[in-house]
Amino acid sequence: QQFIQLQQDYLVTKAQLESARLNLTRQKDLNITKATSDKTLQTAQADYSTLNATLKGLEEKLRIIGINAKGLNSSNIRSRINVYAPFNGFVSKILVNNGQYINPSDTLFELINPSGLLLELKVFENDVNDVKIGQEILVYNNQNPDKKSTAKIVSIVPSIENDGSSLAVAKLSASNPEFIKGMYINAEVTINSRFTIGLPNESVVSFESKNYIFEDLGNKKYKMIPVNVGISDDNFTEILKADNLKDKKIVQNGAYGLLMALKNKAE
Numbered sequence: 001q002q003f004i005q006l007q008q009d010y011l012v013t014k015a016q017l018e019s020a021r022l023n024l025t026r027q028k029d030l031n032i033t034k035a036t037s038d039k040t041l042q043t044a045q046a047d048y049s050t051l052n053a054t055l056k057g058l059e060e061k062l063r064i065i066g067i068n069a070k071g072l073n074s075s076n077i078r079s080r081i082n083v084y085a086p087f088n089g090f091v092s093k094i095l096v097n098n099g100q101y102i103n104p105s106d107t108l109f110e111l112i113n114p115s116g117l118l119l120e121l122k123v124f125e126n127d128v129n130d131v132k133i134g135q136e137i138l139v140y141n142n143q144n145p146d147k148k149s150t151a152k153i154v155s156i157v158p159s160i161e162n163d164g165s166s167l168a169v170a171k172l173s174a175s176n177p178e179f180i181k182g183m184y185i186n187a188e189v190t191i192n193s194r195f196t197i198g199l200p201n202e203s204v205v206s207f208e209s210k211n212y213i214f215e216d217l218g219n220k221k222y223k224m225i226p227v228n229v230g231i232s233d234d235n236f237t238e239i240l241k242a243d244n245l246k247d248k249k250i251v252q253n254g255a256y257g258l259l260m261a262l263k264n265k266a267e
Contacts, residue, residue: 003065003067003078003081004077004078004079006058006061006062006065007062007067007072007077007078008077009058010055010058010059010062010069010072011072011073011074011077013051013054013055013058014055016051017048017051017052017055020044020047020048020051021048023044023047023048024041024044024045024047024048027040027041027044027045028041065081066081066082066083066084067081083108085111087111087113088113089111089112089113090111090112091109091110091111091112092110092111092112092181093109093110094108094109095107095108095109095110096108096109112180112181113175117171117172117175117179117181118154118169118170118171119139119151119169119170119171119172119185119187120167120168120169121137121153121167121168121169121170121187122165122166122167123156123165123166123167123168124164124165125160125164125165125166126230127189127231128156128160128166130189131153131156131168131189132153132156133153133154133155133156134152134153135152135153135189135190136150136151136152136173136190137150137151137152137153137170137187137188137189137190138150138151138187138188139151139170139172139179139185139186139187139188140185140186141178141179141183141184141185141186142184142186143178144178145186147178148188149172149173149174149176149179150172150173150174151170151171151172151173151187152170152171152173153168153169153170153189154169154170154171155168155169156168156169157169170187188233196230196238196239197238197239197242197245198236198237198238198239199213199236199237199239199250199252200235200236200237200252200253201232201234201235201236201237202252202253202254202255202256203237203250203251203252203253203255204227204229204237204239204255205255205256205259207259207263210226211226211227211228211229212224212225212226212227212255212259213225213227213239213245213250213251213255214250214251214255214258214259215248215249215250215251216249216250216251222251222258224258224259224262225245225248227239227240227242227245228240228241
């Protein structure tokens, strides 16, 4: 095996370097008294420098495969080596089997670095101008919506897809083991604040691709009013062009029940 030969070459070169060092020292002493020629001294110097460079190169190759050359000797040459990941994470795919011969270009494992996970966020067309590179966001999954992690938007794709959305890419501020590759997540983006009219989410219902609210007319009578909605959060939904609603009594809770009652009556 190549890495066994590499260890052997290192030890042989190390022994040759020591011999060359002793010879160089001897030639220096002899040259002082001119008992040997300058050419012989130069040859000894060249041999020592060449072997020293070779040893350094072999030492670096051993370091790359995880072998500490300083502690290597003829009695502890290793026939197996450990392969270390360049980062802390987890293995998502194993592409080799025990005993399989591999080539330098073969992929052995697929590793995922949780701290390096990138998040692909769908941004609706109406909100694209409110999302900027560098903005901090809160992300969470549906299994644990109360546990939110911070991330930062690192890029925005400058195009609108067929479904009317654009793509933003964000990077987690810290690793979260609950986030795995391919998982769907939710994101909350804090944009510039503005005054707007909103209603509790329970006040707004959707029917046949349109949004409605109910006006309380009294005496258990209600009027269904179509509305255009804007942004929403966990509690409120923005109502656009809501000037005509200012003097109306809007049902705050139970709008969905009223919608179902209306549908049943129509049927």
